[in-house]
Amino acid sequence: MIVAERKSLDEILAMLQGCSRVLVVGCGTCVTVCMAGGEKEVGVLASLLRLAAQREGRTVEIGETTIERQCEWEFVDGLAPGIRGYDAVLSMGCGAGVQTIAQRFGGVRVLPALNTKFIGIPEKQGMWVEMCLGCGDCVLDRTGGICPVARCSKGLLNGPCGGSQGGKCEVSKDIDCAWQLIYDRLASLGRLDLLEAEFAPKDWSKNRDGGPRKVLREEVML
Amino acid sequence: MKSRSNLEWVLAAGHFALTGELGPPQSASAEVIRKKAEYYKGCVDAVNITDNQTAIVRMSSIASAAILAGLGLDPIMQMTCRDRNRIAIQSDILGAYALGVNNILCLTGDHQSFGNHPTSKNVYDLDSVQLIHMVRVMRDEKRFLSGDELKAEPRMLIGAAENPFADPFEYRVVRLAKKVAAGADFIQTQAVFDLPRFSRWMQMVRDRGLHERVYILAGVIPVKSARALEYMKNEVPGMSVPDELIRRMEAAGDPKEEGVRIAVETIQQLREVPGVAGIHLMPMMWEAIAPVVAERAGLLPRPALPAAGLAPASEGPPAGA
Ligand code: SF4
Ligand code: SF4
Numbered sequence: 001m002i003v004a005e006r007k008s009l010d011e012i013l014a015m016l017q018g019c020s021r022v023l024v025v026g027c028g029t030c031v032t033v034c035m036a037g038g039e040k041e042v043g044v045l046a047s048l049l050r051l052a053a054q055r056e057g058r059t060v061e062i063g064e065t066t067i068e069r070q071c072e073w074e075f076v077d078g079l080a081p082g083i084r085g086y087d088a089v090l091s092m093g094c095g096a097g098v099q100t101i102a103q104r105f106g107g108v109r110v111l112p113a114l115n116t117k118f119i120g121i122p123e124k125q126g127m128w129v130e131m132c133l134g135c136g137d138c139v140l141d142r143t144g145g146i147c148p149v150a151r152c153s154k155g156l157l158n159g160p161c162g163g164s165q166g167g168k169c170e171v172s173k174d175i176d177c178a179w180q181l182i183y184d185r186l187a188s189l190g191r192l193d194l195l196e197a198e199f200a201p202k203d204w205s206k207n208r209d210g211g212p213r214k215v216l217r218e219e220v221m222l
Numbered sequence: 223m224k225s226r227s228n229l230e231w232v233l234a235a236g237h238f239a240l241t242g243e244l245g246p247p248q249s250a251s252a253e254v255i256r257k258k259a260e261y262y263k264g265c266v267d268a269v270n271i272t273d274n275q276t277a278i279v280r281m282s283s284i285a286s287a288a289i290l291a292g293l294g295l296d297p298i299m300q301m302t303c304r305d306r307n308r309i310a311i312q313s314d315i316l317g318a319y320a321l322g323v324n325n326i327l328c329l330t331g332d333h334q335s336f337g338n339h340p341t342s343k344n345v346y347d348l349d350s351v352q353l354i355h356m357v358r359v360m361r362d363e364k365r366f367l368s369g370d371e372l373k374a375e376p377r378m379l380i381g382a383a384e385n386p387f388a389d390p391f392e393y394r395v396v397r398l399a400k401k402v403a404a405g406a407d408f409i410q411t412q413a414v415f416d417l418p419r420f421s422r423w424m425q426m427v428r429d430r431g432l433h434e435r436v437y438i439l440a441g442v443i444p445v446k447s448a449r450a451l452e453y454m455k456n457e458v459p460g461m462s463v464p465d466e467l468i469r470r471m472e473a474a475g476d477p478k479e480e481g482v483r484i485a486v487e488t489i490q491q492l493r494e495v496p497g498v499a500g501i502h503l504m505p506m507m508w509e510a511i512a513p514v515v516a517e518r519a520g521l522l523p524r525p526a527l528p529a530a531g532l533a534p535a536s537e538g539p540p541a542g543a
Contacts (some may be wrong), residue, residue, distance in 0.1 A: 157352070158351035158397070159393060162330070163332070163385075166386055170459035171333050201367065
């Protein structure tokens with residue numbers, strides 16, 4: 001899933017300066033699961049915004065709504081009735097959600113309430129970790145199902161750097177060395193041979209190159 | 223010969239090599255380089271110039287190496303993958319060679335979070351193995367990484383680093399083998415304090431016959447104090463420092479003298495390990511101690527070039543080719 005984290009209240013308030021009618025829009029998918037921008041978080045943020053205004057003696061109108069997915073037209077369309085009555089829409093979706101709303105409603109100011117962080121998983125209650133950065137050319141078949149691109153601090157492809165020690169990354173003792181994990185896993189699979197051959201330089205043209213990447217599939221096009 | 227490197231000549235002639243490390247200043251002062259170069263003149267076969275080590279901004283290794291070359295020393299330009307993509311690295315290699323740099327040490331590079339610009343974006347377009355491969359293709363196949371033809375190739379001796387003290391231990395020799403296959407001519411290791419572990423690693427190196435395909439220079443750091451050792455043990459990832467060494471430094475009346483003694487003893491022990499082709503001294507900004515250690519370890523004088531010498535780095539075949 002996409003993992004995100006709410007921006008600080010100060011940063012959100014600074015964005016909203018001059019707005020007295022604000023619609024806070026949650027998303028029912030990834031950011032609900034990672035507890036950053038679901039219905040509950042919309043309620044909390046809306047209350048915080050009202051309190052802040054009260055403290056400053058301003059009157060504001062804060063609307064609340066949560067749609068199933070902010071990154072799909074059919075759900076975003078549901079915002080149409082009423083959205084234009086607001087000074088700003090504060091999206092609690094990921095970066096794709098914010099942009100989908102903005103693209104659908106020209107002339108409406110859409111602001112991000114979250115920092116979108118990564119594609120990851122909840123490793124344990126209250127902790128999410130990055131697993132993939134969508135590099136466009138997956139190598140997991142050669143690395144025991146553990147991603148060196150996203151999980152090694154340097155994105156190395158030819159094994160651990162000289163800073164790997166005791167299973168930890170040189171960057172911090174809180175970070176597992178991805179290459180130690182890959183080594184252990186391939187050892188347990190009896191496939192350490194995969195680590196002998198040189199990995200050629202990565203083709204980054206499949207990642208961030210020449211504008212937004214597109215996936216076209218004619219067989220499903222209408 | 224693959225290059226006009228003095229180091230290559232020394233190694234090929236079968237001498238026990240000695241290289242030293244020089245850290246460029248955090249300033250634009252060429253004077254600092256010239257002064258440090260004095261310590262190394264006649265004392266080592268080649269001088270490593272670090273490339274923004276620990277991600278702290280310093281004078282570029284290319285410029286510093288060119289200054290050294292101008293002083294008649296044989297620089298080893300360190301090049302990390304942290305700060306440049308494949309375009310910039312190839313361009314810098316061409317430029318460095320044109321300025322008289324005949325050796326390159328290909329490194330992954332310390333992560334930027336260690337340095338003084340932790341909010342920077344790293345590159346790591348290539349890793350060190352891919353970098354070695356790229357330099358070899360440029361030199362031996364006269365091609366860029368793209369496959370395009372390269373008319374005047376950079377004839378550099380290719381070095382790489384390996385750390386026998388990092389983990390997973392059993393994999394370190396596999397990674398070394400990858401670097402050798404990619405084209406490394408010589409290896410400089412992380413500083414050896416833990417001789418038993420180094421010897422176990424060398425055994426694995428010999429088991430694979432790698433010592434016959436690449437020159438291995440063992441790293442040695444002369445330390446000034448027990449605190450410096452403790453710092454390395456606890457704060458520098460990928461180092462192994464035995465406690466008894468720390469206790470020995472603590473007990474010493476003159477820690478600097480003790481540090482030199484330990485370095486000299488280590489060098490003598492490393493010399494006995496089969497497959498070790500030389501020593502790489504890393505004085506960590508204490509360059510003045512290099513000649514002292516070299517002298518007391520019996521490594522002076524350094525082998526002098528044959529009268530014909532190496533041709534100056536310009537067009538034309540290298541001496542002895
Ligand atoms: S290799 Fe690329 S696509 Fe595969 S998990 Fe890693 S970042 Fe994602
Ligand atoms: S220690 Fe491991 S995870 Fe960290 S940069 Fe080195 S190889 Fe990557």
